[in-house]
Amino acid sequence: MNDTPILDAYQGDLLDLAAEPGCGVDDPAVRFRPDGWLLVRDGRIAEVRDADAPPDARWRRHDWRGHLLLPGFIDTHVHAPQLDVIASYGTELLDWLQRYTFPAEARWADPAHAQRSARRFVRELLAHGTTAAMVFPTVHRAGVDALFEAAAGHDMALIGGRVLMDRNCPDALRDDAAAAERDSVDLIERWHGHGRLRYALTPRFAATSSDAQLAMCGALLRAHAAHHGGLYLQTHLAENRAEVDWIRALHPDARSYLDVYARAGLVGPRSVFAHAIWLDAADRAQLAAAGSAVAFSPSSNLFLGSGLFDWASTAAAGVAISVASDVGGGTSLCQLRSAADAYKVLALQGQHLSAWRALYAITRGAARALRLEHDIGHFDPGAAADFVVWSWAADALQRHRGALARSLHERVFAWLTLADQRNLAAVHVAGRRIALDAPLPADAD
Numbered sequence: 001m002n003d004t005p006i007l008d009a010y011q012g013d014l015l016d017l018a019a020e021p022g023c024g025v026d027d028p029a030v031r032f033r034p035d036g037w038l039l040v041r042d043g044r045i046a047e048v049r050d051a052d053a054p055p056d057a058r059w060r061r062h063d064w065r066g067h068l069l070l071p072g073f074i075d076t077h078v079h080a081p082q083l084d085v086i087a088s089y090g091t092e093l094l095d096w097l098q099r100y101t102f103p104a105e106a107r108w109a110d111p112a113h114a115q116r117s118a119r120r121f122v123r124e125l126l127a128h129g130t131t132a133a134m135v136f137p138t139v140h141r142a143g144v145d146a147l148f149e150a151a152a153g154h155d156m157a158l159i160g161g162r163v164l165m166d167r168n169c170p171d172a173l174r175d176d177a178a179a180a181e182r183d184s185v186d187l188i189e190r191w192h193g194h195g196r197l198r199y200a201l202t203p204r205f206a207a208t209s210s211d212a213q214l215a216m217c218g219a220l221l222r223a224h225a226a227h228h229g230g231l232y233l234q235t236h237l238a239e240n241r242a243e244v245d246w247i248r249a250l251h252p253d254a255r256s257y258l259d260v261y262a263r264a265g266l267v268g269p270r271s272v273f274a275h276a277i278w279l280d281a282a283d284r285a286q287l288a289a290a291g292s293a294v295a296f297s298p299s300s301n302l303f304l305g306s307g308l309f310d311w312a313s314t315a316a317a318g319v320a321i322s323v324a325s326d327v328g329g330g331t332s333l334c335q336l337r338s339a340a341d342a343y344k345v346l347a348l349q350g351q352h353l354s355a356w357r358a359l360y361a362i363t364r365g366a367a368r369a370l371r372l373e374h375d376i377g378h379f380d381p382g383a384a385a386d387f388v389v390w391s392w393a394a395d396a397l398q399r400h401r402g403a404l405a406r407s408l409h410e411r412v413f414a415w416l417t418l419a420d421q422r423n424l425a426a427v428h429v430a431g432r433r434i435a436l437d438a439p440l441p442a443d444a445d
């Protein structure tokens, strides 16, 4: 970087959260600055100012008045190869894996296919307003490289790791123990702490990893505890009743599904468990005590008929909750759609998710769950300038509904519920605007 700082000033309706909001619709954590100024110096947020305090002439101005500026969304659970099977008909989890997902993942054995797919996936994340994510690629080492390379090309904060499966899966995707460990060690050395990239041990779930493979993950977590803050662990937990029954049959001596992971040393402060629907109070207390996080994936849970996540009990236990897309079980990469589905899942249980809590769960709260709150999820000075410009209305109905709102919460709640990627106007990662109209890889492979 040369000595002359790059100074950009973005003016628009700035909205972020200073802390975790409570349940109410009026909350002191909400920071809304109509026509405010977001000042970005060399890719980081320097300052946020009100409309009446414009910066001086050194700052290059970007006029987004009449638009909403939000921190980039964070997706804490999503599968890169599953864009090929999003919106696939007629199955629950275990059949869905066999019929749709495993064949799509097997195609990543071809490194050229994996590279095209990874580039398309990262571009689609950005095109839906998601600037950071925790991602499952596949069991293929070259696919992990392709995913990290695609993210590094945009300087994105991305967490991922080679998927591990050594039983109960097709031969083409099954690990041998030595290769799985060697690949994981090599990939950790190559990618963990490379720019904004971090590595996650990624056993798919307890049915497809032997006890020995889970123990290998635990050993690597311990061995790298001081390596760039430690490795992450991502896996699935208690998504579907047939899955839970299967885990019980495979592990009759375990107290619960979570206990299978706990015995391997996988329940820790950098562990993110997708779904966590079919838990009991002891499981939730264990997750909270360990500082582990849950990635609630409402679109997927509805689409695959998996169940209704109990937000109230999970939050009351003290577990960090983020909202994730879980594409391709989920049907949209747009985290606005995930938030709207989260509201509906809670409504079916007599619970209510305010716009502020929903926004928190896809921005600052997701960053906190990933131990990245120092870097992303908000407009605090010093944070990376990962932010997205949205239009308040992409069509006449959105405009009509927004105009009738009598409070900020009503306006933002209606926007969260009705808006989608059509509303997206511009995406910035580390202060650089992403060119979303650049050609994507060929679609036909």
Ligand SMILES: [Zn+2]
Binding pocket: 077, 078, 079, 236, 274, 326, 329
């Ligand atoms: Zn998943």
